[in-house]
Amino acid sequence: MSDASTGGLVLSDIEVAFGGLTALDHVSLSAGPGEVVGVIGPNGAGKTTLFNVICGFVRPDSGTISYAGHAMGRHQPHRLAKLGIARTLQGVGLVPGLSVVENVMLGAQRKVRSDFASALFGLARSSREESALRSQALELLGELGIAEHATKMPTALPYGVQKRVSLARALIAEPTLLLLDEPASGLSADDMAELGQLLRRLRERMGVLLVEHHMDLVMSTCDRIVVLNFGRVIASGVPESVRADPEVTRAYLGEEVRGADEGGTAGA
Amino acid sequence: MIKLRLPGWARLPRQPMLRHLLFGALGALFFYLLSNSLSSFNNFQLGEVAVYAIAIAGLSVLTGVNGQISLGQGAFLAVGAYTIGELEVHQSINLVFQLLIAVAVSAAVGFIIAVPATRLRGPYLAGMTLLLALALPFLSDKYSSFFGGDQGLITLPPDAPGSIDPQKWLTWIQLLCALIVLVLLGNLLSSRFGRSFRAVRDNEVAASLAGVHVARTKVIAFVISAACAGLSGALLVLSTGVVNTGEFPLSLSIYILAGMVLGGAGTLTGAWWGAILVVYLPNQWSQSLANAFHANHLVGANLAVIVFGAVLIIVMLLAPAGVQGGLRWLGHRLVTVSTVTKLGSNISVALQDQPASKQDRGGPDSETAATSVD
Numbered sequence: 021m022s023d024a025s026t027g028g029l030v031l032s033d034i035e036v037a038f039g040g041l042t043a044l045d046h047v048s049l050s051a052g053p054g055e056v057v058g059v060i061g062p063n064g065a066g067k068t069t070l071f072n073v074i075c076g077f078v079r080p081d082s083g084t085i086s087y088a089g090h091a092m093g094r095h096q097p098h099r100l101a102k103l104g105i106a107r108t109l110q111g112v113g114l115v116p117g118l119s120v121v122e123n124v125m126l127g128a129q130r131k132v133r134s135d136f137a138s139a140l141f142g143l144a145r146s147s148r149e150e151s152a153l154r155s156q157a158l159e160l161l162g163e164l165g166i167a168e169h170a171t172k173m174p175t176a177l178p179y180g181v182q183k184r185v186s187l188a189r190a191l192i193a194e195p196t197l198l199l200l201d202e203p204a205s206g207l208s209a210d211d212m213a214e215l216g217q218l219l220r221r222l223r224e225r226m227g228v229l230l231v232e233h234h235m236d237l238v239m240s241t242c243d244r245i246v247v248l249n250f251g252r253v254i255a256s257g258v259p260e261s262v263r264a265d266p267e268v269t270r271a272y273l274g275e276e277v278r279g280a281d282e283g284g285t286a287g288a
Numbered sequence: 289m290i291k292l293r294l295p296g297w298a299r300l301p302r303q304p305m306l307r308h309l310l311f312g313a314l315g316a317l318f319f320y321l322l323s324n325s326l327s328s329f330n331n332f333q334l335g336e337v338a339v340y341a342i343a344i345a346g347l348s349v350l351t352g353v354n355g356q357i358s359l360g361q362g363a364f365l366a367v368g369a370y371t372i373g374e375l376e377v378h379q380s381i382n383l384v385f386q387l388l389i390a391v392a393v394s395a396a397v398g399f400i401i402a403v404p405a406t407r408l409r410g411p412y413l414a415g416m417t418l419l420l421a422l423a424l425p426f427l428s429d430k431y432s433s434f435f436g437g438d439q440g441l442i443t444l445p446p447d448a449p450g451s452i453d454p455q456k457w458l459t460w461i462q463l464l465c466a467l468i469v470l471v472l473l474g475n476l477l478s479s480r481f482g483r484s485f486r487a488v489r490d491n492e493v494a495a496s497l498a499g500v501h502v503a504r505t506k507v508i509a510f511v512i513s514a515a516c517a518g519l520s521g522a523l524l525v526l527s528t529g530v531v532n533t534g535e536f537p538l539s540l541s542i543y544i545l546a547g548m549v550l551g552g553a554g555t556l557t558g559a560w561w562g563a564i565l566v567v568y569l570p571n572q573w574s575q576s577l578a579n580a581f582h583a584n585h586l587v588g589a590n591l592a593v594i595v596f597g598a599v600l601i602i603v604m605l606l607a608p609a610g611v612q613g614g615l616r617w618l619g620h621r622l623v624t625v626s627t628v629t630k631l632g633s634n635i636s637v638a639l640q641d642q643p644a645s646k647q648d649r650g651g652p653d654s655e656t657a658a659t660s661v662d
Contacts (some may be wrong), residue, residue, distance in 0.1 A: 058645065065582070068550075074499065077493075096496075097493075097496035097497055098497075098499050098500055098501045098502065100497070100499075101497070101498060101499025101501060106497070107497050109493065109494060110498070113491060113493065113494040114491070114494065115486060115487045115490040115491050115494055116490050116491075117486045117487075117489065117490045118483060118486055118487065118490070124481055124643045125480075125483060126483055126484070126487050126495070126498045127482075127498045127499075129484075129498050129499030129500055130499045132480050134479070136481065136508070139475060139476055139480065139481050140472050140475055140476050140477035140479075141305070141472070141475065142303070142304050142305025142306075142308065142475035143305070146475075146479050146480075147303050147304055147305065147479075149480075150478075150480065184347065189498060193498075193499065225636075255329075279529070
């Protein structure tokens, strides 16, 4: 399972405070290659802050982060893609001014090599790379079953389709670690089942760190689960042990019923 | 959905460079024929249109595509203009090199300004660039021995080969430069750089997570617009014959911004429409409007600003995407209508869902999508 020394993402003793509020309190966590790790917890538990720390949007007050053995000190968000980490945003986070296929192509920033001059003078190097990227993006959209929307603008599309586009944008970078921030929110039951299958397929190619409210999805897809509450890790382990943990039941599962209801109404 | 397929020879080439070169060549042919039929003065104005089109296209990339506003493009025009003025005063170099040096110097100045400026947003960036346009005259007053003070520097129009009218020759140079700039910017916007520009404009967080270096992208867009403005300024003073601060008032920057918005922010073809308005609206059209009402000569001069403002309001109301955006919309309408009438009833049924599926309201596409969501 997860072995910190073999690479993957390792966070140790991360502490973040916003003014007087401690958002993350000595959080340690790891996600190895090929592992699906779920982060759950009630609203305000610090899940999104955790992602923002990993991405460099929020600087931790103390603690260290490393990926594949490299310490990530004061990293900037765009460096993350270069390291092989892709993230989808809560909501959809697409670029409204770009078509669906262009949105997906944007995600391949890490792989593009053509320089400014070849783009300016329209040299073959640039246009070849562009058309290769485009067919790759189209292929990926096909895999996710939304190829027919490729040339449309994203804002006019149904929410579920937009979610898939943002997933495609993360996947085209061929990341070694995928950070998913509530990928199932607002999805229908069918879409969610498909997402679960996709996550299990992705495991062969990359590690996945998943923040999610839907317990069914988390329990059925994750190898390991980390439970946050008030910024602290209150439990972690395989789904069965987390489910059985009395502290988790107290802190989180009391809210699960309400969370599931919300998911149900949002999906309808 | 039925798609109309044109035969192979009638389709535009897929490679951006070929496509843009095709447009460029057609433009060159058009302007060559046009300039031959115009008087010397009209050619002078046509050259000015080309010059402003360069500055407007550069600003269109910065503001329309990358989302950064600049009220100080006049300052970069001045940098290019003074550069070519200095080059003409001190030594005689080939015009091509002079123009390239002017581009390089204004790009360099643009870079120095861009590094702090691109950290600012919206009104703050506008304020800083505005300051730039305001501060510039003081610099040339302060170092009047170098910049020529109020008198300014003298530029000479390039020598025309053979018996070609010198004004026409200069106009050709200005038009050629404009076409080259537009082809190059067209290439850039259809490359990954154009994609990054738009992504940064619309969603900085998403862009950075996709691996786009947001700060660097903004600096590149700023430098491009400064380089275009510098070339524009250099070409401008070749026709006016003199470089002084009076040539680059604050209103110049405002006109360029207004021309960009009127032509269609973010569209390169729109730069031509904007440039035509910038050249003709303040001078000729408002003067003839004043004459039509038998107004005083001074009224005509001041009317320009009012007319420009009025046109700005009208265009924004009728076509928020500018002249080019309005034309595009009209083009889509005409194409749809003509195909429906041509192709008869069985295809017109299929076409009915074409505009609908574009916006995804109704139509079979959204129906399947809706069922998958429910």
